[in-house]
Amino acid sequence: MLIVENKAINPLISPKPSEAKPDTELESLRIWGKHPLSGHVHISGAKNSVLAIMAGALLCPQHCRLRNVPSLADIAKMRQVLEALGVKIERHNDTLELDTSHLSTSKAPYDLVSQLRASFFVTGPLLTRLGTARVPLPGGCAIGARPVDLHVRGLQAMGAEVHIEHGIVHADIRGSGGRLKGAKIYLDYPSVGATETLLMAATLADGETIIENAAQEPEVEDLANFCRAMGAKIRGAGTNTITIVGVPNLHSVDYGIIPDRIEAGTFLVAGAITHSEISISPVIPEHLTPVIAKLKDIGSEIVLDGPNRLRIIPGELRATDIETLPYPGFPTDMQAQLMALLTLAEGNSVVTETVFENRMRHVAELVRMGADIRIKGQNAIIRGVSHLSGAPVLATDLRASAALVLAGLAAEGETLVQGLHHLDRGYDDLETKLKGLGAKVQRVSP
Numbered sequence: 001m002l003i004v005e006n007k008a009i010n011p012l013i014s015p016k017p018s019e020a021k022p023d024t025e026l027e028s029l030r031i032w033g034k035h036p037l038s039g040h041v042h043i044s045g046a047k048n049s050v051l052a053i054m055a056g057a058l059l060c061p062q063h064c065r066l067r068n069v070p071s072l073a074d075i076a077k078m079r080q081v082l083e084a085l086g087v088k089i090e091r092h093n094d095t096l097e098l099d100t101s102h103l104s105t106s107k108a109p110y111d112l113v114s115q116l117r118a119s120f121f122v123t124g125p126l127l128t129r130l131g132t133a134r135v136p137l138p139g140g141c142a143i144g145a146r147p148v149d150l151h152v153r154g155l156q157a158m159g160a161e162v163h164i165e166h167g168i169v170h171a172d173i174r175g176s177g178g179r180l181k182g183a184k185i186y187l188d189y190p191s192v193g194a195t196e197t198l199l200m201a202a203t204l205a206d207g208e209t210i211i212e213n214a215a216q217e218p219e220v221e222d223l224a225n226f227c228r229a230m231g232a233k234i235r236g237a238g239t240n241t242i243t244i245v246g247v248p249n250l251h252s253v254d255y256g257i258i259p260d261r262i263e264a265g266t267f268l269v270a271g272a273i274t275h276s277e278i279s280i281s282p283v284i285p286e287h288l289t290p291v292i293a294k295l296k297d298i299g300s301e302i303v304l305d306g307p308n309r310l311r312i313i314p315g316e317l318r319a320t321d322i323e324t325l326p327y328p329g330f331p332t333d334m335q336a337q338l339m340a341l342l343t344l345a346e347g348n349s350v351v352t353e354t355v356f357e358n359r360m361r362h363v364a365e366l367v368r369m370g371a372d373i374r375i376k377g378q379n380a381i382i383r384g385v386s387h388l389s390g391a392p393v394l395a396t397d398l399r400a401s402a403a404l405v406l407a408g409l410a411a412e413g414e415t416l417v418q419g420l421h422h423l424d425r426g427y428d429d430l431e432t433k434l435k436g437l438g439a440k441v442q443r444v445s446p
């Protein structure tokens with residue numbers, strides 16, 4: 001078994017995550033605001049890497065070990081999807097052991113896929129392993145329609161017969177010798193998901209695949225590194241042109257996931273919004289470049305306290321403009337959190353969301369807390385206010401819920417963030433980590 005050490009991660013300092021909690025739809029987080037924070041936070045592994053890499057494990061008919069896996073509801077759902085396909089999975093603390101030798105079906109279950117968009121990632125690996133895949137369309141979600149046309153067109157370019165019937169994507173390569181064919185694919189948009197689907201599919205294809213206008217997100221590179229550690233031949237991941245030369249098979253691997261740049265960014269905002277000096281690790285600072293640049297514009301200093309550790313030294317909050325873009329642009333997954341911060345910044349800011357069409361649902365809830373925000377199309381115009389006041393608010397999606405928690409930490413009085421199941425999708429034990437910094441927060445069940 002090949003061991004791939006990720007230098008940014010020290011498994012010895014990882015806390016033992018608890019198992020993902022049961023459905024937390026009805027739970028709320030009570031936050032008593034205006035308590036200064038201090039200390040250090042451990043950053044968990046990257047959710048979006050793990051989701052793609054768990055699907056990528058299907059490419060190899062052997063055993064895979066993934067380390068630095070956070071305890072999240074989305075990962076528990078992905079585990080269910082893989083188990084429904086016949087994969088045996090065990091979890092020991094932050095390590096997942098996957099035995100994919102007995103893939104028993106090419107049909108992913110609708111009820112699970114409809115709950116987790118990332119489960120569509122199994123399509124490419126199922127196709128290469130079994131010659132056929134039957135995966136329900138993941139459908140829309142709270143932040144936008146999120147089609148999969150780019151995934152489908154790419155697979156078709158590689159020789160798969162793909163049609164959609166009764167809401168299910170049927171993909172087949174059994175008529176063409178059971179192997180995808182390398183192709184040159186230009187993506188109309190650098191979609192993270194489409195790049196990952198095609199990258200995985202190409203690892204076992206016949207010949208060379210070139211993905212142009214590929215997504216450059218660190219999680220795409222992490223997936224590529226995972227595949228390379230299994231023996232795949234991939235060049236250029238992390239740039240906009242990825243070249244994959246198909247190999248006949250892949251082998252077993254032990255792989256450490258990169259730290260979650262979105263969780264890291266969220267904690268940096270927690271420092272800025274509460275005027276608190278805190279440090280975070282492990283992180284890969286380059287992955288946070290656009291977030292750090294904006295936090296500096298807004299008045300904070302971010303210092304490197306070691307190769308994988310950052311400290312935020314907060315300053316007076318100043319307005320700035322932000323536009324979300326594919327990486328290395330400013331991440332849409334940090335838009336809501338930065339907007340919460342800008343509500344308290346001196347002056348007028350404009351936040352423009354270009355990646356998803358419906359990702360401003362936190363605005364109404366921030367306004368409920370006293371923020372002054374108007375929406376015009378894809379822009380939010382924010383006039384900084386002197387203070388926010390605690391209120392009951394409703395989380396509408398994952399990052400919106402993080403924004404409301406951040407606003408609650410800075411608000412006067414008590415905030416009740418409802419709909420915690422969104423938060424639990426992507427933050428590993430957020431309330432314990434916040435408590436560790438001195439925040440007054442409490443999870444409440446109805």
Ligand code: UD1
Pocket residue numbers: 048049051117118144145146147148149150151152189190191192193194215219332333355356357
């Ligand atoms: C991934 C991340 C998500 C992040 C997003 C953008 C995971 C599990 N999720 O989502 O957290 O917010 O990247 O950084 O990694 N699109 C199409 N057709 C397609 C595919 C995408 O039109 O076939 C559009 C989408 O509707 C969206 C845009 O492209 O407007 C970006 O989507 P994409 O990059 O694919 O995001 P996801 O992979 O879904």
